[in-house]
Amino acid sequence: MSRQELASYLDTFLNVSAFKDYAPNGLQVEGKSNIHTIVTGVTACQALIDAAIKVNADAILVHHGFFWKNEPDVITGMKYRRIKALMDNDISLYGYHLPLDAHHGVGNNAQLAQQLGIISPRVYEPVAQDLLWHGHLEHPLTVAEFSELLSSVLKRKPLHIGDETKMISTLAWCTGGAQDYIDDAAQMEVDAFISGEVSERTFHAAIEQGLHYFAAGHHATEQFGIQALGEHLAEKFNIEHHFIDIVNPV
Incomplete structure (x- = not known):
């Protein structure tokens, strides 16, 4: 082409x-x-x-x-x-x-939900441009179990903020540097919010609003969308595709 x-x-x-x-x-x-x-x-x-x-x-x-x-x-x-x-x-x-973050098929948020097995992933409409999503797990998990799931999928250990004794069932997420959507996640009354990065203020926002926060890596949470897009193009147009992951711990 x-x-x-x-x-x-x-x-x-x-x-x-x-x-x-x-x-x-x-x-x-x-x-x-x-x-x-x-x-x-x-x-x-x-x-x-x-x-x-x-x-x-x-x-x-x-x-x-x-x-x-x-x-x-x-x-x-x-x-x-x-x-x-x-x-x-x-x-x-x-x-x-942003168009790749938000796409409902190959987008970063959609692909992260697929990788984590999140049920009924959907956009939280009060946040513009389809960037904040929410859904639920098939079965509630402990913090340790959900951290292990994230580690397995993303190949890195997430940073967790929150009460480790509480179970996780409902989630909100936005890949990349979206830690400041944590207040929107709290308004949704979900158990946990996942994003890529973390700021000093994120700790207090999570603790004071009773919300689990998982900083799972900017690069790690956004590795699946671009790969899915490349696979889509290869299949549709019969072109050769190579996904190359340049390791980034951030």
Whole structure:
């Protein structure tokens, strides 16, 4: 397929026009005209670019791309080296941030629910852009049991805040750096809230509102959406797909 055909399909499939975001969604760096092999990964870091070059990728598709608001506009240093590597090897870069978090099929929130076996996952509508989700477990779990489930699925031990004697049945979640949705989760009267990152204030918000909080890793909670999107493209368009996981403990 052509570079522009892929961009147009992804923009429509992920409903990009519905989102207000912190970075451009879509084609960010232009490479060769035709695409036969894509690499997906969470973040467009140098290691991912180098790995894509090794497998002769025509395009890289990521959740965290380039050109974020409030970052320097100049292309120097690290940003220069990354973009130069893409251009020297004629590789296109596509980035989809909030649209990939929210998508009801291949999105990060939907995929995390699937991986954890959450029942009846659905959007919490008072929060804009379909970013906060909620659902329930098939059977209540202890904190230790749920922590073990998260560790098994995400391949990292989560940080838990809350009363370890209370059971967990209902949950809210938003992948990535969404710890400040904890007050919305408390309004929903769920037992636990899962996100990727944690702040100092998160501890007090969880304790004072009687809510379990699990900081499960920004990278870890967002590894499944981009992989599912790549698999979708490979099946639909018969292109080669490689998901490359660049380990990130954050």
